[in-house]
Amino acid sequence: MATKCKTSPLTRPAKRFFGHELPGVKPSELTGKLIVIEGADGSGRSTQIKRLVDWLEARGHA
Numbered sequence: 857m858a859t860k861c862k863t864s865p866l867t868r869p870a871k872r873f874f875g876h877e878l879p880g881v882k883p884s885e886l887t888g889k890l891i892v893i894e895g896a897d898g899s900g901r902s903t904q905i906k907r908l909v910d911w912l913e914a915r916g917h918a
Contacts, residue, residue, distance in 0.1 A: 877883060891908070895901045 893901050893905055893908075895904075
């Protein structure tokens with residue numbers, strides 16, 4: 857017997873911001889980088905994140 861996933865309505869639809877700037881955030885003030893680590897359970901994401909954090913911190917990035 858299959859079970860249905862319950863979903864809750866979004867308070868703000870995601871597509872409202874898709875392709876647009878976020879309210880109150882100036883893109884020119886965002887100087888950092890976004891790093892995304894993807895992988896299935898048990899693929900070593902946590903290990904790779906730890907190695908990346910150590911590498912960045914060793915080079916003065918906090």
